[in-house]
Amino acid sequence: MLDIVLLLKIGIVSPSPTHPGVGRDAPGELLGRSPTGQGGQSPRNVSIDGRDISSRRLSSSLPMTPRNEGEILDSTNLKSFGFNDLRVSTRNFRPDSVLGEGGFGCVFKGWIDEHTFKATKPGTGMVIAVKRLNQEGFQGHKEWLTEINYLGQLYHPNLVKLIGYCLEDEHRLLVYEFMPRGSLENHLFRRTSHFQPLSWNLRMKVALGAAKGLAYLHSPEAKVIYRDFKSSNILLDTNYNAKLSDFGLAKDGPIDGKSHVSTRIMGTYGYAAPEYMATGHLTARSDVYSFGVVLLEMLTGRRVLDKNRPRGEQNLIEWARPYLASKRRVLRVMDARIEGQYTPSSALRAATLAIKCIAVEPRYRPNMNEVVKALEQIQDTGSFKIEETAQKHRRTFAEDSGRKAASYPRPSASPFMT
Template identity: 85%
Template sequence: MGSCFSVRIRADSPRHNGSNSRYVSVDTKDTSSRSSNAIPLTPRSQGEILESSSLKTFGFIDLRTATRNFRPDSVLGEGGFGCVFKGWIDEHTFKAAKPGTGMVIAVKRLNQEGLQGHKEWLTEINYLGQLYHPNLVKLIGYCLEDEHRLLVYEFMPRGSLENHLFRRSSYFQPLSWNLRMKVALGAAKGLAYLHSPEAKVIYRDFKTSNILLDKNYNAKLSDFGLAKDGPMDGKSYVSTRVMGTFGYAAPEYMATGHLTARSDVYSFGVVLLEMLTGRRVIDKNRPHGEQNLIEWARPYLASKRRIFRVMDARIEGQYSPTGALKAATLAVKCLALEPKYRPNMEEVVKALEQLQDTGSVKTEVVQNHILTCAESRMAAPYPRPSATPVVAA
């Protein structure tokens, strides 16, 4: 299985370090708070967070045994937090089980020399220990023993959306148009729940590597280490450090540190555009003029005739021109530079629900559609997305 959690890279600011910087951290005042009518209430001390969660407490020896002593061939992925390992536990006792028996789990182990560390470990427990939704990955429990800090999740057998979009291998087959729209809808529902009055959480790190897929390609959001409480007491935004992944973070958040739910909407637009084009938002391996996906694709996204020039060649013939244009238009709305012009996530969900039934083509018109795509390709001044391998970060 490929990487479930992508590596984040720290930088002072992309404006100072260039567009290769993917993980940004700029200090400003953090004034986030949570009101008493929001559910769940966010505790502040470590003791309160651990006591308020309904998570299982694991011993380090049990998790070491469950992952076969954290063997390298058990690694599912690696990120700034540390490595993620595949393991097995008894579904009743939660004790370590023999490989291939019991319940499969994913165990994320804190890299003790990592930059993110304990704070993000605790943040994940804080949110995933209290938030429950079909489109959020399930956190089963944690381990806090001496210097060891680990998190235990449900296992997601299809891995990350990032792998299916960008990794060329026999294991990760290109997702069809219908599956891409299904994944987009599931991820949108997860974000809509986080933004709802019930949760009132800003995710802050929405990207393809944090969208995991179960065996039926149901999308679930993972990695809540950067999540923040939404604005309260009449405030329109949270002032906080700029944290996230360069390319996905909203421009107003990068510039000011002002975080709103519409910041997540921008990130969703980036991911939706990646799903439509099969390209990474920032790719230095592309020719000059195509390295920034949003700048390259934007001129083609509003035209039913020109949209085919940027669509992923691997899904040719699977979508209708109307469906492609509707999806592209939704991405453009989410990517509006002014946050007030972006839709909220409930509106995004409704738009994607409509696309589930109307976006694909019928079998009898597939060949004609492919011919139309070929003709459009011949007239295109820009080359279509290539099928050359792109190495995941």
């Protein structure tokens, strides 16, 4: 089986820098500020032939059911917005309303009445994040529909809420709840006063929330493979509750006794499981691998791929793996910004979990219910500190929020964060 390290060495793709001042995933970060290039370079979205599609992600196909646009739109309880209402709510899509941008469009901050859903004056009513799809390309429309199909029917505390959509003439927009803390990616890698480094307890809280969201998607109730789990697609609300966003690449799980779903290889390089990159065979364990990568980013404070680091340290998995199995050595890779906030045993348990999740052989990876249980056990030892730390961060956030508006990461290719 082709290991992800080999994929790097044979040069299928290399990371590309983010747009200055803008995060990678505006849709994934509906609520957050975008990262700068200071923290390294974000991985690109790639297809099986290695072409860079970071500015245009293509979903391999729409979910099996419902099959057509009319069925998808009719099967949801989403609000159908008029284009003019969304134009007014975002102040005519003014540049200073932009939360993030990417190849599929921009995400704008807007305000609507929470009862009538009509546009209101800035600062009044309910805050929303509006993703406006670029008026080009059929594949963008397919992802737009995929997002509606899943988020229009799946409900969970750890999934971002899709409020509605606009389909009017050539206009395609999605309306989400606003996530004031932005993306996990920004908090881990953006070096500004607006984004304070997350404490150990908050990182474990975010990891647990994101794990619960994935566990729900993999459950018999949903049977969905997320396919694009990464730090920029994890959004945080005011209380640092994690919510998964950007479902443009999601797929229905295997049915009729099949072990996997065969798809065109899509997603974000560095986070994608090696067996999926090699074969196009997608399973729930592919998401588990991606979760392990993000957990490793949270433990180390490093991007999975970072060309700005010395040779030998640019690939996080390659660099960190030798240290992760030893209680003494694991401390060498931990983020220095959270030093002293955890016990060596807690760090080792979290690192051990990450190792299991990124196992090259899928059968050796835990399922997401097991991951949730392991994270709950890690959190139990310091759970009393989490709310205390969150309150401290909320005070800092409240002081800064008047000066700077949160921005969103560049949309990877999904409607949610762009």
